[in-house]
Amino acid sequence: MEHGEQSMLASGLVLLAAALVFVLLFRKLGLGATLGYLVAGAVVGPQMLGLAGDGEDMIGFAELGIVLLLFIVGLELEPKRLWRMKEAIFGLGLAQVALCGAALVAVIWLAAAYPLTAAIALGLPLGLSSTAQVLPMLQSAGRLRTPFGERAFAILLFQDLSIIPLITIVAALGAQGAETGPPGWLLAVESVVAIAVLILAGRYLLRPLFRLIGRLGEREMFVVAGLFTVVAAAAIMEALGLSAALGAFVAGVMLASTPYRHELEADIEPFRSILLGLFFLSIGMMLDLAAIARQPLFVVAMALALVTAKTAIITAIGLVLKMRWRSALALGLLLSQGGEFAFVLFTQARTGGVIDADTASLFGAIVTLSMATTPFLMMVTAPLRRAGADERTREGPSADGARALVIGFGRFGQTVAQMLLLGGIRVSLIDRQVDQIDVAEEFGHRVFFGDGLRMDLLRQAGADEAALICFCIDGDQLQPDFLASVKEAFPDAAIMVRAFDRRTLIRLAPVEMAHVEREVREGSIAMGRAALDCVGLGGEQIDQLVQTFRENDAARLAAQIDAGDLHAGNERTLRVTAPE
Template identity: 65%
Template sequence: MSESALRDGVVLLGFALVFVLLFRRLGLGATLAFLVAGAVVGPQALGLVGNVEQKRGIAELGITLLLFLVGLELSPSRLWRLRDDIFGLGLLQVGLCAMALTGVIWGIASFSPTAALAVALPLALSSTAQVLPMLQSAGRLRTPFGERAFSILLFQDLSIVPLITIIAALSRAPAPPGATPGWLLAIYTILAVGGLVAAGRFVLRPMFRLIGNLGEREMFIFAALFTVISAAAIMEWLGLSTALGAFIAGVMLADSPYRHELEADVDPFRSILLGLFFLSVGMLLDLHAIAARPVFVIGMAAALIATKTVIITGIGMIFRMGWRQALGLGLLLSQGGEFGFVLFAQAQGALLIAPEAASLFGAIVTLSMATTPFLMAFTKRFRTAPERTSEGMEEPRADGASALVIGYGRFGQTVAQMLSAQQIKVTLIDRDIEMIETAGSFGMKVYYGDGMRMDLLRQAGAGDAQLIAFCTDGDQLDREFLEAVHVAFPDAAIFARAFDRRSLIKMDGAPIVGTVREVFESAIVMARDAMANLGVDSELIARTEDEYRRRDASRLRAQADQGDLHAQADQMFTHRSIAEAIEQESTPG
């Protein structure tokens, strides 16, 4: 058995590695690669791996770990903020999609209304395991778009218990002895969530505090996995969603000081098990069912995707999303989900659908999941708003301002706001159209234009200004340009933001009043605070700062004179620098 498990592991990991590398090279997602790899090694194709159901049972831990990590990203306050989207957007999505798909299945598959509803309810759900990693990899999970997608997915996970209850109520099979009534399942859900919340506050936090004091990193990993698995086991014991239990446990630890450590510890297990889950889904894909009725499977998958896309896009627009974002949301959630396999089994056990139908619709769900990366890639140009142009943007003009601030990003905003606080009239210039529109929403007037052009500076009133502050991002300024600005506007004091040492060297010798290296001062402030926190004497902190500034200025001067970044490398600041400085101070003469 051990030898067989090792062989299966080698085959699965080997095929997964090859397909993921290939699909990434082709610009496709890892999820689709895992599905295809699973189908290739599964019993329907090469038959290289057996005991698929057992592997899928282990792999479903990947979904549980994924929901735990998602919970860690959501503090209770943020979750409360999303309540309207969760229970408004989510409820509408599940309800309307289930009703529409019931009609589609009843019409296309000639099922009875009861059987059509039993199949439509699972199809209304989307794939949390597929969508969340896509949002995370694109960096969109914490954006308004990502939060709305997550809100719908969270409601879908919450709706698992009610959907199981509905299918049980529709059941044609005699109730098994000792079966839990649906109303009791709902009470269990409320009690279980309350219990997990209490455990998070009174058990988990003290436990992680104790482990943190011991300084045993390995114990964090054990404790994190114990937390996830026990929360899932409690929910499974009650007949509820294991993923929901892990999610609640994550939420309870979201605003704890151990959140980032837990994320780092759990994420590798989540990645491996989630990949294994999609491999198992691919292995379970009934290729014979597709081959027997290819037109029905492909047509039904297309009908599923089209129906959900149209309905979710419409709901998104009702909730004041732009049509492009609403369409993106519809396409992203258009597939069937992993919980569909669970609900199909429930419907089969309730004698609502035949085993062949459960297998057929499982293939439809898998096929719909496989299309999502393609749909998102192929529709990107339709969903992406066209680049904004400067048409209609007001160019700067001389209006008697005392200061010109060129660049209204994160740096320029601080400079401009502090000048304005002293009732100094400021003209703001930027060429980032999105930034200009955002600033306008806050009541700030920013003119469109390239502040590196002499004619535009003159048009903006630089000839009468007392100050010109170049706060542009990147490495745009040099001595030649700044000399030209000084010659053209000799009465204006020139300040410049420097990106790094190279920027300062490029501006060396320019007729400017002052330069500020972008992160230099903030880094020194953090170093001072860090030393103070570690108990370093305040006098030694001040001496360390002075010596660092002296050596940095000396190196910068030498680098500018010699045009070599390695000049005075021996003067770089090390642990011996302060000792040498103290020794020099104590040496007579």
């Protein structure tokens, strides 16, 4: 027992050390954490150094990472938003699974000379992509809640739903599966019943449970209850032979509209990150290098065919749906790999006698190799996709009689534009971020493409006729010389500026402007007022304190501008010091 515990600790030490080295290295090279985990697992696994045992021993536990990932994604999708995505899920998702699966079945049957039953059992699973790889990539890029991210997620979610019929198809292809497996219609009924049970449990059991924990103030119980929710939902689905990840996703959706969503997400996220990394380590450890060595050309050719076919088909689907070709290509590349559920379906096919163990191992290596290509493909094509996004032909600004120009249509510019529109002011919107323009168009806004820091573009947009020019761009991009030129070129227009911080105000002070607003100042003052109210101060006292703060802040800023020194007027600042 003691020796076993030492072995487990030694294996854990080796895995963590390998993960640290390779993930940091691959992150530094811009190749992503997923590939780092895969390579780390392959290096320390039984096929190479043999320092950390067998990947199959930990894969079942590591699959909890996928389950937790889908739970967190579910927490971010309220039922109303999920319902709004139904057409993308069952339209785009169905098209991707059906077309990619059929194409890969044909490739395997015709090019590799496998029997038709084996080609079906191998090709259909290859049509699925890696949820565990794609969703973290979308999250880290901040694109999960964008239209592009929603399309990718819709496909991945339908792939999870398709596990049920795919298991039925693969089981039916084998003599054992055909005799012992439940009929497809029964699996479908069980799925509907299981989802209904999870929905009812979420409404009538989970919400009261979290409400009770919140009242008791036992924070660690949120962790326990959150993990219990995920594992219980996954176990119910798995007991019925369904997707455990789908059960966790449904549980997350049921809790998405509760006040406990953010608390749960924060508590579960560390477990998700660790277990998802362990999952990819396990996949790397199970990579059959001997199978690749026996047929290297076949493995590479099939991985290339897999990635190429899926990229081409998904890109074509995107174009049919009127996505811009570079966005469609990005979607195709992002979903071009094989997925973790292929290993489950290959095992099912091997158990049913449809394929042998060597074939399952060979195609497992193909899936792993395809997963390793995704970070490379996204990195290599990034300049093309970025350059294309900036160089795409867009409707440029033109003088259309607008009284106000709003430069920058992010969160700040959107608020300014909305208030002007409420006042009946005709507004012209300009932004140079193509993705931001695409999002705005999704909500019916007309935003012109262009660099609002170019004088010729401002003149083209009608600045000569405008009464107001609002620079709402983020960061610290504005320079006093440029603003002085704008003021001189368009003397009838009031110039308003979103300033990044106090340093920006000091630098831009020599330029005469109608208004300058520090981007977080008023929001922080509003929160300060609310905080004073919460601790019991009266309304008149709060008003006086806010006025005192504003006067001190204005006097300090004036002193800083006069001195050109950020430390001037520092005596007006209250400080938190150690108690005497």
